[in-house]
Amino acid sequence: MQDILINWTPQETRVAVVENGAVQELHVERTLERGLVGNIYAGKVVRVLPGMQSAFVDIGLERAAFLHVADVQVNGVVPRGAAGSGRGDPANGGAPQTPIERLVFEGQTLTVQVIKDPIGTKGARLSTQISIAGRMLVFLPQDDHIGISQKIGSSELREQLRKRMAVLAQVPEDAGPAGGFILRTNAEEASDDELTEDIRYLRKTWGAVRERSFKRPPGTLLHQDLSLVERVLRDLA
Numbered sequence: 001m002q003d004i005l006i007n008w009t010p011q012e013t014r015v016a017v018v019e020n021g022a023v024q025e026l027h028v029e030r031t032l033e034r035g036l037v038g039n040i041y042a043g044k045v046v047r048v049l050p051g052m053q054s055a056f057v058d059i060g061l062e063r064a065a066f067l068h069v070a071d072v073q074v075n076g077v078v079p080r081g082a083a084g085s086g087r088g089d090p091a092n093g094g095a096p097q098t099p100i101e102r103l104v105f106e107g108q109t110l111t112v113q114v115i116k117d118p119i120g121t122k123g124a125r126l127s128t129q130i131s132i133a134g135r136m137l138v139f140l141p142q143d144d145h146i147g148i149s150q151k152i153g154s155s156e157l158r159e160q161l162r163k164r165m166a167v168l169a170q171v172p173e174d175a176g177p178a179g180g181f182i183l184r185t186n187a188e189e190a191s192d193d194e195l196t197e198d199i200r201y202l203r204k205t206w207g208a209v210r211e212r213s214f215k216r217p218p219g220t221l222l223h224q225d226l227s228l229v230e231r232v233l234r235d236l237a
Contacts, residue, residue, distance in 0.1 A: 029228035036114040038225030043112040044218035060219030063123035069100040071127035136187040139202035143180030
């Protein structure tokens with residue numbers, strides 16, 4: 001039997017996941033130090049650094065945030081040879097990496113997501129590849145593939161889930177891109193109705209983000225990720 005214990009004070013929130021009397025997970029979120037990871041902002045490029053293959057982006061925080069070329073996605077594609085991919089070294093037969101100065105420019109507005117919190121004197125790290133998590137699915141609005149959590153080990157089940165999602169995620173041809181999805185472990189025993197509900201929620205959330213991005217100035221928070229309690233209840237309750 002699994003229980004979720006929540007302790008809240010004005011200073012911090014603690015959430016413990018207890019199974020058979022033993023603590024399996026412990027999460028702490030301090031009120032004044034709530035993380036930014038998952039938040040989506042309207043950003044403005046304030047400086048491009050070709051030597052570092054990166055750019056600084058104003059998202060309305062005290063320090064400009066950091067965007068590396070590996071985290072830039074253009075028209076649904078991450079630049080060839082992105083860092084860590086092993087594809088950017090011509091000596092190894094990889095395609096040359098598209099330089100940052102050909103992907104972004106000073107003064108450009110971007111919709112960006114925080115992938116790493118600020119620490120010390122360093123600003124937050126950003127990505128233009130947006131992902132929005134639901135209870136059973138992660139929505140990748142700029143992508144078009146269907147992925148399965150590595151924690152779902154059965155190859156037969158993985159293929160079944162992939163085929164189901166290919167049908168459920170379809171949209172009319174004139175409705176625009178369908179987006180991509182990653183099925184989380186919670187999707188393992190989900191019904192079609194449950195998956196469809198998550199699909200609708202995630203697409204609606206992204207639609208609201210896009211609408212705000214057209215109306216609000218750079219430096220604006222477009223979407224805030226759930227609080228610790230909300231995330232735990234979404235994933236485990």
